[in-house]
Amino acid sequence: MSVEPEVPIVQVEEVRENPVLYKIISSDNHVFTISEHAVKLSKTLWDLITNLGLTAENALDNPIPVENVNGKNMETIVQFCERHKYDEEEPEYTNYIREFVLPEWDRQLLSIDNEELFQLILATNYLDIQKLMDYCCRVIGDMAKDKTPEELRIIYGIPTDAEDDALERSASDSPGPSG
Amino acid sequence: METHKGLPILRLPNLVLKEVLSMMSPLDLINISKTSLKFKNIAIGCSKQYPISQYLVDLDFDDLAFVIKGTQTIFFYELTSNKNQEGLLEEDDEVKYVKYSEDPITELMNYAGYVMEVFSWPVRSVFVAFEKFEERNKSITDWLKMHVKSTERCFLEGGIISDEYVSYFLSNVQITTYLQLNSKMSYNYRLNLPQYIESIDIQESDFITFDQLTSFDVKYITLYNTRITNQELNQFIKNWMTSQSNVNLRRFEIYIQNRHSWDIITDLPNKEKLEEVIIRGLLETRTIGRFNIKRNDGAMAEVYMKVTYGEKGDLSFHVVQGFDIKRNDGTVATIFTEITRNGLKVYMLVL
Numbered sequence: 001m002s003v004e005p006e007v008p009i010v011q012v013e014e015v016r017e018n019p020v021l022y023k024i025i026s027s028d029n030h031v032f033t034i035s036e037h038a039v040k041l042s043k044t045l046w047d048l049i050t051n052l053g054l055t056a057e058n059a060l061d062n063p064i065p066v067e068n069v070n071g072k073n074m075e076t077i078v079q080f081c082e083r084h085k086y087d088e089e090e091p092e093y094t095n096y097i098r099e100f101v102l103p104e105w106d107r108q109l110l111s112i113d114n115e116e117l118f119q120l121i122l123a124t125n126y127l128d129i130q131k132l133m134d135y136c137c138r139v140i141g142d143m144a145k146d147k148t149p150e151e152l153r154i155i156y157g158i159p160t161d162a163e164d165d166a167l168e169r170s171a172s173d174s175p176g177p178s179g
Numbered sequence: 180m181e182t183h184k185g186l187p188i189l190r191l192p193n194l195v196l197k198e199v200l201s202m203m204s205p206l207d208l209i210n211i212s213k214t215s216l217k218f219k220n221i222a223i224g225c226s227k228q229y230p231i232s233q234y235l236v237d238l239d240f241d242d243l244a245f246v247i248k249g250t251q252t253i254f255f256y257e258l259t260s261n262k263n264q265e266g267l268l269e270e271d272d273e274v275k276y277v278k279y280s281e282d283p284i285t286e287l288m289n290y291a292g293y294v295m296e297v298f299s300w301p302v303r304s305v306f307v308a309f310e311k312f313e314e315r316n317k318s319i320t321d322w323l324k325m326h327v328k329s330t331e332r333c334f335l336e337g338g339i340i341s342d343e344y345v346s347y348f349l350s351n352v353q354i355t356t357y358l359q360l361n362s363k364m365s366y367n368y369r370l371n372l373p374q375y376i377e378s379i380d381i382q383e384s385d386f387i388t389f390d391q392l393t394s395f396d397v398k399y400i401t402l403y404n405t406r407i408t409n410q411e412l413n414q415f416i417k418n419w420m421t422s423q424s425n426v427n428l429r430r431f432e433i434y435i436q437n438r439h440s441w442d443i444i445t446d447l448p449n450k451e452k453l454e455e456v457i458i459r460g461l462l463e464t465r466t467i468g469r470f471n472i473k474r475n476d477g478a479m480a481e482v483y484m485k486v487t488y489g490e491k492g493d494l495s496f497h498v499v500q501g502f503d504i505k506r507n508d509g510t511v512a513t514i515f516t517e518i519t520r521n522g523l524k525v526y527m528l529v530l
Contacts (some may be wrong), residue, residue, distance in 0.1 A: 099250050114186040125195050133198065140186060141202030146267050146276075149213040156188035158214045 023063035030071030038081035043128035241308035258283035309337030337362025
């Protein structure tokens with residue numbers, strides 16, 4: 001089954017420049033087209049493209065299967081990458097605390113339910129898209145704003161100490177693989 | 180077992196979880212660490228790593244606040260005994276959570292103790308107001324001794340005579356860099372400075388004698404309301420010039436009475452008058468040479484120079500009264516005056 005993404009993923013300027021396009025197949029066989037600039041935001045995909053030796057000539061004839069990401073998440077990821085493909089490269093942030101405001105477009109894109117967001121962040125982690133990872137983490141982190149520990153336990157599905165103990169007991173009581 | 184709905188944060192890969200936590204405000208981070216023992220241990224692990232390890236805290240036993248710095252936004256966990264003040268306040272660069280407690284001092288100690296146990300953020304500044312919670316002064320110091328290894332800066336306030344409290348505090352809490360003493364002290368109080376301190380700023384310094392001043396082996400000294408006489412100040416500078424005292428001094432600031440005082444203080448050998456000096460090592464923005472002028476139609480204008488300078492910055496400006504002096508080892512210091520709102524101030528900057 002092939003699904004066309006809802007947003008135009010190729011921008012006018014790029015069409016004029018005759019861009020290189022790639023095809024990606026999600027785990028549930030949805031097919032997506034993504035431009036070269038956009039796909040470079042995913043370190044995993046770009047490494048794959050480089051290793052497979054895909055070129056402008058053969059890219060569309062050789063769809064890239066991504067078995068760990070379903071169509072729904074891939075659609076969001078393609079939209080995100082196309083939106084941010086011309087962003088300036090950001091410096092490495094490892095040694096200081098970042099403060100940034102999530103752009104409204106991205107906040108809208110990531111206004112999805114918790115299960116979807118959870119799956120999206122796993123997909124983003126797998127595809128190694130740093131900016132989307134930052135934004136997803138910001139959305140998840142912001143859920144904690146002004147909440148009590150009791151509220152946070154519910155928001156983030158954190159078991160109580162008693163539940164953790166019970167889980168641990170049941171794990172140790174259950175027979176191992178050898179019976 | 181899936182007993183909870185919500186985003187299952189503990190099922191995220193470790194690196195992703197760490198990144199989520201690093202996106203939270205420190206106040207939220209503290210709250211999430213309290214959700215379970217398991218999460219507390221995760222928080223302890225993350226606290227040792229960048230960027231969460233970058234936070235610094237101020238312990239404010241004056242305004243009863245635990246203050247977290249490290250980003251452009253400053254986070255306050257403030258305690259109040261007024262229930263109506265409870266809640267979250269957000270301003271431009273400040274997020275303040277005000278929490279009601281019947282015993283705000285104990286609550287602040289509990290909160291700060293927990294945070295420092297879990298996150299080990301270094302304490303940058305401690306503020307204590309001795310007159311505010313007088314019956315708790317000793318217990319606050321005892322708590323600080325037990326929970327705070329050292330603080331970089333310390334601000335001691337007190338509208339009451341605070342000899343006993345200051346002595347007890349300074350002998351129990353380690354200050355590594357800066358002491359600002361704003362409390363009232365007895366005229367004959369003898370200040371014993373912490374061993375490794377670099378800078379002192381004493382607002383009510385009328386208890387500081389010439390002998391004490393010459394015994395302060397620190398880099399930076401600022402004295403307000405001094406009892407040091409003009410002749411003693413003159414001797415202080417002469418002692419410096421002959422390496423008899425204060426050999427590590429980098430900057431000395433003191434308020435004097437008037438221009439006549441200046442003449443007595445600066446009656447020194449081999450001074451070299453300056454029209455312009457290069458100032459190094461001042462850390463603040465200061466207004467220099469403020470004066471009023473009057474136009475022929477009676478309109479008044481205030482003229483002043485506002486300058487910002489830091490350790491690495493140099494600054495050239497015209498000095499009304501200033502000169503260089505030289506120590507017997509060749510070290511040069513510049514002495515000059517500044518007219519401030521509080522009066523005439525003398526600077527001695529070792530170059």
